[in-house]
Amino acid sequence: MILQFFILICCQQALIHCQLNLYSTDRTMDDTSLQYDCLFYRVRHEKLAFQELSNIIDNTIPYCFRPDNETEMFSSDLTNLSDRIFTFDELRRHNITTQQLLSWSAPIDLVEQYQFYLDESNSSLSLLSNELFYNCTKPWFGLRCQYSFEFSEELSIYNIVEAEFSRKASYSESSKMLITLPCYVHLKCDRGGPLCLDWREVCDGRVDCLDGGLDEAFCFDVEINECSETEYRCHNGLCIPEEFWNDGIGDADCLDRSDEIADVAYPRSCFQDPTFRCEEHACRMNWHQFPCGDGQCVQKFDKCHNGRHALLIQSMALQGDMSNNCWIIMICLTMLNNEVNGISCESWLMNDSVIKFLQTCEIIFQFPIIPVHFGHIRLLYERPYLKFNQSSFLMPDYICYDQLHCDCIIPTFFHRNLTCLHSYRLQLHASISGHPWIDMILEINSYFSSCLILHxxxxxxxxxxxxxxxxxxxxxxxxxxxxxxxxxxxxxxxxxxxxxxxxxxxxxxxxxxxxxxxxxxxxxxxxxxxxxxxNQYHNNVPFHIFCDGFEEHFFEDFNGQSYTDESECNYWPCNNIYSRCDGFWACPNGDDEENCHPKVCPSEMHPCISPTNYSLTCLSAEQVGDGIDDCLGASDEIHFC
Known part of the structure; x- marks a missing residue:
């Protein structure tokens, strides 16, 4: 993880007072690794975990410089010349200890070298005696005092990381917020737009790299991977020790979270959470979700808190070879975006030239110009001006796919080199979730699920x-x-x-x-x-559900006898310590809500919301259970509702 989450300022004054000891500053000790100058963020406290349970998070996370190659490494000559320099020999003669060096934000490698120098029998003759220590003036730190942070108060690395992540705001479509996200750079990948490849999209069954599909190359080797007897096989084919499977402590150990009960609660906050449970987790493959790049998973085209969905939409909205007018009006009619070229779609669609704009499109054309799903599902439109309806979402006429991966789906239409189905075969809907693209992708997921690259x-x-x-x-x-x-x-x-x-x-x-x-x-x-x-008798039914007047659960014993959660309730008083004064009638006549404090109604009267004017009234006991609905929702006739 690159230090992009911080504003790390090289050789620029700031006010900060804290101890910041860098690791991996001596690149001669490990010349095989590109990462260097690391700060370790240690977090150990309670956070929301799976199933909305609290869990102790215990992570040590390195934040390092990680260039793509050696030529991009920072120059080792970068030095803050305003700070005083001491040799190891001078430090020894001043009786400086390693503990003092640590308190002065000296790098760990240098402190270890200095301790080794002090331990030598003849330190004055040591080759290390001329090694240099830069005594950094706060807020500077680093091997040559080349770094500082843009914070005005004294903060530890823990506080810096927490502050940086907590101040992240959820993306707003109107905010014009700059979206900067990490990319997986070890595969050459052209996605046809500004959206780059996230590591979670490698071997997820969907081709994302349109220039050869390298993100799904050789992935079947993982699919057929087998684990040992002492390991649990994650749904993605990777293995974890069996003691980590369903261990009930809240956090998943499989990258795809498949070793724990499915849950969608805490990943929503991943944009403000730097810990492993977000940064080191991918989306569950069987949910067909879109990775936001930070651990959050959403339906494709739904909102990511960090704004990654906006990059997806920008990629889908590329113009390509489409005429300008056709491109503008298709973005608006398909509700892909709410503005084009800084002008709202509401304004574009108020124009009397909508039909003329559509007539500039080819007779049959593709929109968006890149695949919308799985790396090969494309949408074709044919003469949309003939069925234009300004008040509704413009549905595609054909859904095209790669017949190699969908080899038993029989096509109904061919266009150039595309194999397609008439869209009515999929029964597309655009009004279920309130977002037409989400609804359309969900239907495509369902129909073409066998076309994933998992075979x-x-x-x-x-x-x-x-x-x-x-x-x-x-x-x-x-x-x-x-x-x-x-x-x-x-x-x-x-x-x-x-x-x-x-x-x-x-x-x-x-x-x-x-x-x-x-x-x-x-x-x-x-x-x-x-x-x-x-197997319903295996369900754990909450105790207060029994004999509450509502049949909600059905059971069958080993002799085939059927029961419900309301069976044999004549042995169970409805007015008991669990039902007493809880605001709900457990007794048919409401006795369990009598004489409660504060009292809403006098004795022998029951609170009742009028179904005619929704006002609170008091109903006499004689009218309760008389077969006539006097209260909203028939709450006075619970035996009949």
């Missing part, structure tokens, strides 16, 4: 010697890892990988065995996901 083909099968690890998809040349059977993802286009009859053929002790059934669900599931109701 190999029959002509390449010979490469993989252990055929028992592979499942051959029906009516297809594809082979997938058997670990993808019954994982709630349709990896084969016929859906045969989700056939429960195959689910127990895998020798995997972490699979969920459904009671009294030959069904073994993926470890992504729990026993509550078993299809039959026979």
């Amino acid at each position: 190999t083909f029959s002509d390449k099968k010979a490469i993989y010697h252990n055929y028992s690890l592979l499942h051959h998809c029906q009516n297809s040349a594809k082979y997938i890892s058997k670990h993808r059977i019954a994982d709630e993802n349709k990896d084969c286009c016929m859906g045969d990988d989700e056939d429960n009859r195959l689910s127990c053929l895998i020798n995997d002790k972490y699979r969920v065995k459904c009671p009294n059934q030959s069904i073994c669900l993926s470890s992504l599931h729990s026993i509550h996901d078993c299809p039959e109701s026979q």
